[in-house]
Amino acid sequence: MLRLSTADKDFEARFTRMVSDRRESATDVAKTVTDILREIRARGDEALAEYTARFDRYTLASDADWRIAPEDCRAAYDALDPGLRDALELAAARIRAYHVDQLPRDRDFTDAQGVRLGAKWRAVDAAGLYVPGGRAAYPSSLLMNAIPAKVAGVERLVVTTPTPDGQVNPLVLAAAHIAGVDEIWRVGGAQAVAALAYGTARIRPVDVITGPGRDYVAEAKRQLYGVVGIDMVAGPSEILVIADGRNDPDWIAADLLSQAEHDPTSQSILITDDAGFANQVEDRVDVQCAMLSTKVAARKSWDDYGAIITVGDLAEAPRLANALAAEHVEIATDDPEALFADIRHAGSVFLGRFTPEAVGDYVAGPNHVLPTGRRARFASGLSVLDFMKRTSFIALDENALRAIGPAAVALAEAEGLPAHARSVQERLK
Amino acid sequence: MLRLSTADKDFEARFTRMVSDRRESATDVAKTVTDILREIRARGDEALAEYTARFDRYTLASDADWRIAPEDCRAAYDALDPGLRDALELAAARIRAYHVDQLPRDRDFTDAQGVRLGAKWRAVDAAGLYVPGGRAAYPSSLLMNAIPAKVAGVERLVVTTPTPDGQVNPLVLAAAHIAGVDEIWRVGGAQAVAALAYGTARIRPVDVITGPGRDYVAEAKRQLYGVVGIDMVAGPSEILVIADGRNDPDWIAADLLSQAEHDPTSQSILITDDAGFANQVEDRVDVQCAMLSTKVAARKSWDDYGAIITVGDLAEAPRLANALAAEHVEIATDDPEALFADIRHAGSVFLGRFTPEAVGDYVAGPNHVLPTGRRARFASGLSVLDFMKRTSFIALDENALRAIGPAAVALAEAEGLPAHARSVQERLK
Missing domain, CATH: 3.40.50.1980 (Nitrogenase molybdenum iron protein domain)
Incomplete structure (x- = not known):
């Protein structure tokens, strides 16, 4: 388990190394x-x-x-x-x-030029x-x-x-x-x-x-x-818990272990502004872990990839969270919205002290298939959109073609595509 | 160029072969x-x-x-x-x-159990x-x-x-x-x-x-x-024109050539219920093609991959269109909506006699980056969504956790994940 503090002189280098650490199997299959x-x-x-x-x-x-x-x-x-x-x-x-x-x-609308446009999902x-x-x-x-x-x-x-x-x-x-x-x-x-x-x-x-x-x-x-x-290629999963010192350390320890028990390559990270609280959580992780039937995986995950980062102010947390772009982010504070507003990259966010990540795994409703391994920078959780596709459509009458067709002709000619131009010109003769 | 008719005894076999024909380069790079x-x-x-x-x-x-x-x-x-x-x-x-x-x-809403749920796009x-x-x-x-x-x-x-x-x-x-x-x-x-x-x-x-x-x-x-x-891997592009006999054959020929001129591996297909019209279009393609500065590519594309399919009734066209799942589909009839309603798979659809595909390439507004090679079965054109991702969020208070938490505990235990169960139970003590 890695302990970092933003007060450390080498923090940025060590944090960057942690972020870029690849937990995925390198097997060439x-x-x-x-x-x-x-x-x-x-x-x-x-x-x-x-x-x-x-x-x-x-x-x-x-x-x-x-x-x-x-x-x-x-x-x-x-x-x-x-x-x-x-x-x-x-x-x-x-x-x-x-x-x-x-x-x-x-979508289905007709614009000022009389061009009907839209899109159908199927x-x-x-x-x-x-x-x-x-x-x-x-x-x-x-x-x-x-x-x-x-x-x-x-x-x-x-x-x-x-x-x-x-x-x-x-x-x-x-x-x-x-x-x-x-x-x-x-x-x-x-x-x-x-x-x-x-x-x-x-x-x-x-x-x-x-x-x-x-x-x-x-x-x-x-x-x-x-x-x-x-769907998105998935790697080992991760949780980032952002918590102030006014949480029960047993709750936060359980949250960290709920990720760690999945797999030895899972990653659990705590960011807190309270070093004493960090110590308490670390102790409670050890105590709880020993009682789990999943302790082998949980222990190895926590030892190899777990991290506790102490910050001077929780307002520093969103910047770190965005760099980590974690699959799951818990914000256990009284005003989680304030931090959530600055989090750009995360698969799913769990707001407040009574929202353990596990409710999202089972019963909350949003999908638990989420981007891992920093892919929340560009990918989303599974949704109905993964099983649908969109067909756009365009309908012009003669007047609409007279309004916008000449611009298409000019561009087609500039691109050296004369049949494109002709398909419009024939209709405007 | 391939001429097919649904009246041919071997139509299904020949059509299936055409659909599964791969026009993409097989170079192993x-x-x-x-x-x-x-x-x-x-x-x-x-x-x-x-x-x-x-x-x-x-x-x-x-x-x-x-x-x-x-x-x-x-x-x-x-x-x-x-x-x-x-x-x-x-x-x-x-x-x-x-x-x-x-x-x-x-999205941001609170449901009957007091669970706040939502999703933010960024x-x-x-x-x-x-x-x-x-x-x-x-x-x-x-x-x-x-x-x-x-x-x-x-x-x-x-x-x-x-x-x-x-x-x-x-x-x-x-x-x-x-x-x-x-x-x-x-x-x-x-x-x-x-x-x-x-x-x-x-x-x-x-x-x-x-x-x-x-x-x-x-x-x-x-x-x-x-x-x-x-974005989706793109192959050579294609157009399917569904047209009755009441079109100007020069217009339809230009539309077919506007696809063919892109590349020798492009594909242009006409489906019509009028064999005489089909012959006229075929003639006009030859005449127009000879005049194009892009005639080498257009000729080769039309000769190698072009097709005209005659059907007994245009109502048969949507079934063929769905099998082809073409990038572009033009419907040049008086009531294009009737056929469009049955077309499930297409990148973009161009409705009516005054909507040549080329307007979609340049000025209509919808994206011209569209799924090719039958990928419209599962893929969509480029959109703002390709540059965005969604973060779901969940917020429970103590009452909401009491309402749905026990079900999460039951499922976590059944899946053999005790730390998941514990993260909920600790909060319900």
């Missing part, structure tokens, strides 16, 4: 992924079954082997503990409401959602990806998920039932992403692929960008 | 680009100068060699023919107005715009990329453009003056894209890179996706 994509494209289901046997030790033979049936999802839902079912339903309802409110409006026909197997198979993640797609109006929502040794996660199936997923295929890795993008005899291609995945899955999405639409 | 990116990252300006000397035969030594000064842009603007200057200003004003109207609205700090040298250096393209960035609120807008043998395009400089570009660097190719993404001693890094470019530039953007934001 590009070549392997290229090979897998080529195989799936050339040999389809046959190659898919081979990779699945090799990587997931799972045999794809009969139709039943390939897919998880809607009835299985329904059964998993019915078998849920009622409290958990209610929690999933509450989460789904709140996520749905937030994303419905996010739907973009079409959902993509089909979306693919990658759901990891194993530890990272989270029902909340399925809801956060699937619900925006369905709210956008996607008619065919396809999940691929690896089932190593045949194991499935009943919570994920229950979430798929709630979200209205249309197909679930028991394949994973780069091969699943390739199947979604290119299509195979069994799996029809989709238009957009979203969902978490490290290394091979992320590289496959990157290589297929352009063949399909993809 | 990935390895070369990877090397260039690594060199720029490691050696910065020194490597940039080496590549520029090699590829552009241009020496970067003094400060004046590296940059084009704002005064040079101003001078190019002042030296313009007044008619052309007015045309550029009209185009800029109309593009600006359309994109201002496109600015997204922030511009990225800096954007880089790639402007090709040579034939494809279009002032209209500069306006279409630069104006949305400035409307979005981007404070630092950086252009890179190769100047082979030292040559600059005064029209592009004039357009840069109008659009308010902040910096112009005389570098191009994958090395320019790398400099924009990583930054060098001279060129500070940007957050988003847009702008046209084939092969090396497109591959560089793809490889840097995630380090920066990028």
Whole structure:
């Protein structure tokens, strides 16, 4: 864990080093992924079954082997503990409401020159959602990806998920039932992403692929960008907590650990103007961490990437926050708005002492798929827009063409494109 | 040129083959680009100068060699023919107005559970715009990329453009003056894209890179996706004209040629319900083409990729249009709305007999940077959103946390994330 203070003489250099520190795996998987994509494209289901046997030790033979049936999802839902079912339903309802409110409006207007202009938003026909197997198979993640797609109006929502040794996660199936997923295929890795993008005899291609995945899955999405639409490539996640000394150190310690427990490469950072409070939080992190079932990951994340930065005044925090452009930013002060106004780059911001980041992971409503690794400088969280596209339109009558057409002719001629000019001139003869 | 009719027995097979035909260059430039990116990252300006000397035969030594000064842009603007200057200003004003109207609205509301939710849109700090040298250096393209960035609120807008043998395009400089570009660097190719993404001693890094470019530039953007934001990878462009027999064949022929003249790999397709009209258009294409200064490209594009599809009823056209998902779709009928309602996938649609696609290239207002190569299935034209990002926010008070917090605890425990649960529980003690 790194302790910094803006009062240190070498602060800027050390802070800059921390900001530019790359926590992402440097494994070069590009070549392997290229090979897998080529195989799936050339040999389809046959190659898919081979990779699945090799990587997931799972045999794809009969139709039943390939897919998880809607009835299985329904059964998993019915078998849920009622409290958990209610929690999933509450989460789904709140996520749905937030994303419905996010739907973009079409535009259609006629301007002073009599030119009618506008734009229509439409959902993509089909979306693919990658759901990891194993530890990272989270029902909340399925809801956060699937619900925006369905709210956008996607008619065919396809999940691929690896089932190593045949194991499935009943919570994920229950979430798929709630979200209205249309197909679930028991394949994973780069091969699943390739199947979604290119299509195979069994799996029809989709238009957009979203969902978490490290290394091979992320590289496959990157290589297929352009063949399909993809969401932002995601790296290890991070939280920045900006807190004054009037917080309960146990609350803030829990918030820092809630990020650290995700993965050893997660990052938790506290900025405070109270060095004594910083010490208390540091102590409480140690005490709480020891009690967690996730302590191995949490400890390593905190030791390797955790940081506490002491500032002379919290007004210095937004500048540091903008440089970090963190996925999650908590502002635990009495007047969080004052600092939020100066924060330009953040995935999601949690305002006030009673807004732990974890509510955003599950039930608040906004999406928990957020830009990581400083990508909040240019990227946004997942939204209905990731599953939609816009068609602009233009309509001129003869008068409107007479008003603006000659300028188009002048520009087309200047650019050396005579047929462009002619297409306007023919109509103005 | 391909003639098809939906009445042909083998129509579906031939149409499907046409749709899946890839017109994009298959040159494998990935390895070369990877090397260039690594060199720029490691050696910065020194490597940039080496590549520029090699590829552009241009020496970067003094400060004046590296940059084009704002005064040079101003001078190019002042030296313009007044008619052309007015045309550029009209185009800029109309593009600006359309994109201002496109600015997204922030959200901020409190729901029934007392949870305050919302989202704030902000511009990225800096954007880089790639402007090709040579034939494809279009002032209209500069306006279409630069104006949305400035409307979005981007404070630092950086252009890179190769100047082979030292040559600059005064029209592009004039357009840069109008659009308010902040910096112009005389570098191009994958090395320019790398400099924009990583930054060098001279060129500070940007957050988003847009702008046209084939092969090396497109591959560089793809490889840097995630380090920066990028616009959609673009391929050769295309037009689909849906026209009944009551059009002037000269108008429609000019429209088809206006796409074909861009590049030998452009594609122009006519769908009509009138075989006699189709023959007339085919004749007029031949006659007009012979008169064009761009006839070499136009002829090759039309011969290799042009198509005329005859349908029994224009009501069949939207299904074909959706499969083609073309960049540009013209609907030249009396009631274009009727067909437009069924077109789900298109970059931009031009409604009615007096709306040639060329007005959209220059002066209508909507962006002419549009998804090509069937990417309109999932992608949109360039917009202010490409230069902005959204930060969601959540604010709970104690009562709101009591209302929805327990569901977050239940889900966190089910997902095996005890610190997540604890961060809520500590506050509800």
